[in-house]
Amino acid sequence: MALIFSFLLLGINAFAADPEVSDSEEAIKAGESLFNANCKTCHKLDQKFTGPALRGVSDRRDIAWIQEFVKNSQKVIQSGDAAATKLFAEFNNTVMPAHPFLSDEDVMSLLSYIEYGGQEEAAPAEGGADGAAAGAASSGVPSEYLTIILAVLVVVLLLILIVLGLIVSVLTKYLNKQPLEEEDKEFINQKTDFKKVLKSDAFIIIVTAIVVALVAKTAIDGLYSVGVQQGYQPTQPIAFSHKLHAGDKEIPCQYCHTGVEIGRSANIPSPNICMNCHMHVQNVAGKEGVSPEIQKIYDAVDNNQPIEWVRVHNLPDLAYFNHSQHVKVGGIECQTCHGPIEEMEVVRQHSALTMGWCIDCHRKTDIKTAGNEYYDKLVQLHAESKDALKVKDIGGLECAKCHY
Incomplete structure (x- = not known):
């Protein structure tokens, strides 16, 4: 017992x-x-x-x-x-x-x-996604600053001309009070003939040079903008809000874009991925019935038809980019290239994605070597340098890395 x-x-x-x-x-x-x-x-x-x-x-x-x-x-x-x-x-x-x-x-x-x-x-990390996105947004002087600088220079030039005009006026009055010969007085009091100035060879050459410079600059700016779609924001077949999903709901980018850590492409999510959540969430908060936008997902699944999303970020065929190399190995945040995606109702191309933009990033970005034995020898060889090991130091500026 x-x-x-x-x-x-x-x-x-x-x-x-x-x-x-x-x-x-x-x-x-x-x-x-x-x-x-x-x-x-x-x-x-x-x-x-x-x-x-x-x-x-x-x-x-x-x-x-x-x-x-x-x-x-x-x-x-x-x-x-x-x-x-x-x-x-x-x-x-x-x-x-x-x-x-x-x-x-x-x-x-x-x-x-x-x-x-x-x-x-509870404590946001320093240099997080917002800082990375801000740092990557521009590598040069913002155009707004250039406009301000040019405006200030024009104002300074006008002030100089006004001051010179006042000096000439004061000197003219002073000299007229002095005992001068008639020829000298006539020279001092002579008026500027603007018609002759406008017809002079020097004026024509200066104006022509300015016009040619402006036309050349416009043409060069146009050539540099070919293929650049910064700010491109197409309307999508379903009004998908990244602000709601990635921002408010904090759904990780990798959940929908499944290839971002394992392959070259980030993958556009299929309706089946959407249905993982929307088989339970069928409406907008506070409203009854299935949301019209969510209904489009159901229709795509029922009819076995893909959702025809419009591609936002396009690189030329001559350029090779691998998402997994940057996200998985490099530890780069999505916002570094795509901007504050968690704040966008409609996705737009945040960065220029030009070759110069990529190269500038490779020159500035430190390699994350901690815990990766692959870089041990490189870190040892680079130890004598005062700068941290950057992408440019491991071949990040070689042409064949991106153009093969």
Whole structure:
């Protein structure tokens, strides 16, 4: 009897004691990866979003309950669980996607990140996406500044002419009071014949030179603008808002543009990717029924037709660009080239994307060598230099890198 009681006691303790959430760096890092891939679209750690704030969930709920809810929330709700039913109603019956592919160990890693990770989110990192985008926006003097400089120079020139006119007037009055010969007085008081000035060879040469210079500058500016589509903002077949999705909802760019870290192209998302969310989200907040724009996605899926998105960023065929090399290896933020994409209702081409623009970036951008043994030898060879190792130092200015 005592033996049976001991087994029962051990069983009770086993169910009563939840496994401890690890605060190890390895567990937090693994959990962060899982959170970004599966949870970030709908959840924040410290505030309500599409779903509830998650930090502290291991104190509010049993670990076993959390594991079941993460794997299949609808199953827990349909079982009549009071906490799950209340949570479902609180967030407008929004269905949380099931994650049956996550193991119990994965959920524990996820909890490690939820409880101990993400502390840096409260303080924005220095030199973030906005700083990168601002730094990449222009490599020269902005045209507005050039206009101001030219205007100031014109004003200064006019002031100089006025001052010279006053000096001439004062000198003329002074000399007229002096005892001078008649010829000298006639020379001093002579009037400028503007007709002769306008017909003079010197004036014609100066005007011709100015006109030729202006025409040449206009022609050169026109040639430099060939193929440059900075500011291009076409109307898309579906009014997709990056401000809503990437900004307000903080959906990572990589979720929709799946090829950005593994290939040359970032990939335009297919309707199936849209349906991952929009099979649950069918309308605009505060409105009933399916949104007309979302309905277009349904129509494309039902008719097995691709959505004919209009390409915004185009590079000439003679230029090679690889997204994965820049994003995955180089660690370049999307905003560095595409600007504040999370603020755009309609996407536009933010940067010039010219060869000069790329080369200027290669001259200024530091190589992120930390934790990458591939660069160890290069870092060692470059150690004597005062400057940090930049893209230009590893062949970033070689013609064949982009033109093959």
